[in-house]
Amino acid sequence: MNLANLTTSEILEGIYANNVAIVSKAITIVESTKPQHRLIANAIISGCISKKQDSIRIGITGVPGAGKSTFIEQFGGLITSTGKKVAVLTIDPSSRRTKGSILGDKTRMQELVKNPNAYIRPSASGSSLGGVTRKTRESIVILEAAGYDCILIETIGVGQSETAVHDMVDFFLLLKIAGAGDELQGIKRGIIEMADAIVITKADGDNIQRAKLAKMEFTRALHMFPPKENGRSPEVLTCSAIELKGLHEIWELIVTYCNTMKASGHFLNNRRRQNENWLIQYLEQELLSEFYRHPKTMELLPQLKNEVINGNSSPFLAAEKLLKALKSH
Amino acid sequence: MNLANLTTSEILEGIYANNVAIVSKAITIVESTKPQHRLIANAIISGCISKKQDSIRIGITGVPGAGKSTFIEQFGGLITSTGKKVAVLTIDPSSRRTKGSILGDKTRMQELVKNPNAYIRPSASGSSLGGVTRKTRESIVILEAAGYDCILIETIGVGQSETAVHDMVDFFLLLKIAGAGDELQGIKRGIIEMADAIVITKADGDNIQRAKLAKMEFTRALHMFPPKENGRSPEVLTCSAIELKGLHEIWELIVTYCNTMKASGHFLNNRRRQNENWLIQYLEQELLSEFYRHPKTMELLPQLKNEVINGNSSPFLAAEKLLKALKSH
Known part of the structure; x- marks a missing residue:
């Protein structure tokens, strides 16, 4: 079986069947920081949560x-x-x-x-x-x-x-x-x-x-x-x-x-409170990784960092510059 | 002197002159979470950094x-x-x-x-x-x-x-x-x-x-x-x-x-490295507070939190829902 060509539903079936190679692959996808993996990861998690x-x-x-x-x-x-x-x-x-x-x-x-x-x-x-x-x-x-x-x-x-x-x-x-x-x-x-x-x-x-x-x-x-x-x-x-x-x-x-x-009832209450934290942390994490993947960020952040490190700009003004560029993008 | 009506340049002059009441007011503005204060805070910090x-x-x-x-x-x-x-x-x-x-x-x-x-x-x-x-x-x-x-x-x-x-x-x-x-x-x-x-x-x-x-x-x-x-x-x-x-x-x-x-040279190097961290933390903090101030977030987040707490939605799907709503806004 070539794991690289599996569809999302094949991955899900493999997970449900406790296929260890596929479970490992699914976790690798979830751990990946590549944007194309993020989409598949989301589909995998949705499928797993429903089970x-x-x-x-x-x-x-x-x-x-x-x-x-x-x-x-x-x-x-x-x-x-x-x-x-x-x-x-x-x-x-x-x-x-x-x-x-x-x-x-x-x-x-x-x-x-x-x-x-x-x-x-x-x-x-x-x-x-x-x-x-x-x-x-x-x-x-x-x-x-x-x-x-x-x-x-x-x-x-x-x-x-x-x-x-x-x-x-x-x-x-x-x-x-x-x-x-x-x-x-x-x-x-x-x-x-x-x-x-x-x-x-x-x-x-x-x-x-x-x-x-x-x-x-x-x-x-x-x-x-x-x-x-x-x-x-x-x-x-x-x-x-x-x-x-x-x-x-x-x-x-x-x-x-x-x-x-x-x-x-404490068991369920505890899990629900944890889920609320998960929601917040997931949102914040997503927003930040979107920011770091943004073309304007990838273009400007390295040079702004250099300006700050070399003392040619204050961190504050550099940040404002990038935020402005993102808004007008 | 009525501190409430000071212009930004009056505040800056007061800071430069070590007017303690104005220094305290400036810090209060910086500590405020109100959006209208954020703009004045930015101007104050810019003015102070240049000095x-x-x-x-x-x-x-x-x-x-x-x-x-x-x-x-x-x-x-x-x-x-x-x-x-x-x-x-x-x-x-x-x-x-x-x-x-x-x-x-x-x-x-x-x-x-x-x-x-x-x-x-x-x-x-x-x-x-x-x-x-x-x-x-x-x-x-x-x-x-x-x-x-x-x-x-x-x-x-x-x-x-x-x-x-x-x-x-x-x-x-x-x-x-x-x-x-x-x-x-x-x-x-x-x-x-x-x-x-x-x-x-x-x-x-x-x-x-x-x-x-x-x-x-x-x-x-x-x-x-x-x-x-x-x-x-x-x-x-x-x-x-x-x-x-x-x-x-x-x-x-x-x-x-x-x-x-x-x-x-370690003194300056250390401050510059700290400034680089400040830049990153400032950016992340701004992005998150913008997110929480966003009308779509203020509208949807409380009900999504409730759905998650009551077990009617997974944190993952709730987060994706809000992120989608923000994008189409």
């Missing part, structure tokens, strides 16, 4: 070294063992300073890669978090139409990527390794407010005692935070991905949580 | 409790005692969760408020960091045209506001109080990379020993970071704002730093 699927979207965050890869490798395997299909996406806006990828090479999750009921997609790259966010949301829609019941979205605690992930998931998991005490010092308050559960990873060997202490400290500290809008406070658990301990409890917690939230 | 001033822009960040207000109160006073005029601005994007102001009521800096060579402007409020950023940049331009030699821009370590402030200053100061050891745990790595100096505050009374230890720990830890592009590593100092100790050294450090950077 409603029951799914659980789980966000997983943690600093480098918190054991995210090992956790997802084993946790993903556990989910497939319950008869579900699992897909893993990452949100990885390129670092502003280094322009490099934060998460680095994706030769991780060696076992999960080979699992027929799992799909792993390396990160969408992009210069803006907004762009990455939109692509991730659209990838989720494709993966759900392809029959994945559980979508894991991984991110690293950099900038506002956790907020972005939190805004597209049903359950938000913070991974943390036990440190030398003083556990709450090292994490941003905002993450604690977002987390539905905190998991102390690597609770094995010499680490068990420290992990237990960290669990106690977190549990105690979390009492100081008010419960969330849905009435819940985050739970604290420990796990060992290499010894396969504690993973089942985490999965049980998430399933129970989602069922409770579905019964109370 | 080039030598200035030092200093960013000051630190968590609540780090002693920012007390520090700025005394540090601002010290700068005016060297014969310079100082202005204080804050970057305070309203918290996303609470919708309230982070920095709270500004009945702080009681002494500096009364100082004839100091100007304090409470925070521009706004729902987006981009909006606050643009207003702050424009306020800086007005204050420099009004003859302020030193602009202090205060922020709190929330979200990306430090990155925003770092992107508009010549020197970036991180304030930190000595804790119970483990100093580096509690701060985001990104801030360390941005800081030109770290100041341990409240180094007085019982705290002196802890402050000295914290200084040592930071100095040691900073050796692990590579030097910045300009060849420098951040310096670590201690100070006591209430005992007026260490403030002079900080001011000396900043002046020497700026002179060295001016000689090497």
Whole structure:
């Protein structure tokens, strides 16, 4: 099959049939910045959205070294063992300073890669978090139409990527390794407010005692935070991905949580509020990419930038010049 | 004088003459979201930009409790005692969760408020960091045209506001109080990379020993970071704002730093790179506010939002509908 010549409806059929090559191609189209791909992407998303699927979207965050890869490798395997299909996406806006990828090479999750009921997609790259966010949301829609019941979205605690992930998931998991005490010092308050559960990873060997202490400290500290809008406070658990301990409890917690939230209406309300944000972010993203694709912008912006960099124009006047040119176009 | 009836050139004359009432009015116009104010704001900024001033822009960040207000109160006073005029601005994007102001009521800096060579402007409020950023940049331009030699821009370590402030200053100061050891745990790595100096505050009374230890720990830890592009590593100092100790050294450090950077060309290069970012952010901000002011948006967006919230439309299709309506308008 030559993937390059597929029609939109052939792509959609392939997605519905869980044809992995076609799913990957569809995500590539969605991630593309080429205008001709945007049209096909829109048709694909429309087709996928109409095919409603029951799914659980789980966000997983943690600093480098918190054991995210090992956790997802084993946790993903556990989910497939319950008869579900699992897909893993990452949100990885390129670092502003280094322009490099934060998460680095994706030769991780060696076992999960080979699992027929799992799909792993390396990160969408992009210069803006907004762009990455939109692509991730659209990838989720494709993966759900392809029959994945559980979508894991991984991110690293950099900038506002956790907020972005939190805004597209049903359950938000913070991974943390036990440190030398003083556990709450090292994490941003905002993450604690977002987390539905905190998991102390690597609770094995010499680490068990420290992990237990960290669990106690977190549990105690979390009492100081008010419960969330849905009435819940985050739970604290420990796990060992290499010894396969504690993973089942985490999965049980998430399933129970989602069922409770579905019964109370919070699950749907949360998704609808997320959809409202998606609408706004989609609109803004589209407007900006239209602006950057505009012939007047492509003609004038590079020289205006140069004028500003060389000190021959103020940023303010340069911007006004371009905006005027766009209006008279 | 009735400020409401001033012409743009009268406002500009007032700014150049350091008429504080007119400076405040000009900043209020710049902060306004009303379209009719935007036109006058543009004229004011054009006029102020053409009046080039030598200035030092200093960013000051630190968590609540780090002693920012007390520090700025005394540090601002010290700068005016060297014969310079100082202005204080804050970057305070309203918290996303609470919708309230982070920095709270500004009945702080009681002494500096009364100082004839100091100007304090409470925070521009706004729902987006981009909006606050643009207003702050424009306020800086007005204050420099009004003859302020030193602009202090205060922020709190929330979200990306430090990155925003770092992107508009010549020197970036991180304030930190000595804790119970483990100093580096509690701060985001990104801030360390941005800081030109770290100041341990409240180094007085019982705290002196802890402050000295914290200084040592930071100095040691900073050796692990590579030097910045300009060849420098951040310096670590201690100070006591209430005992007026260490403030002079900080001011000396900043002046020497700026002179060295001016000689090497880094000062100007940095400002030009900041201007390039300003150009881009200004353009994007203008495009988005134009979109939200558009009659078609004002007509359709509320009902599309409702459809999405009520589950009657997907965010994706709702967005496409509005974009189509805008194009055919």
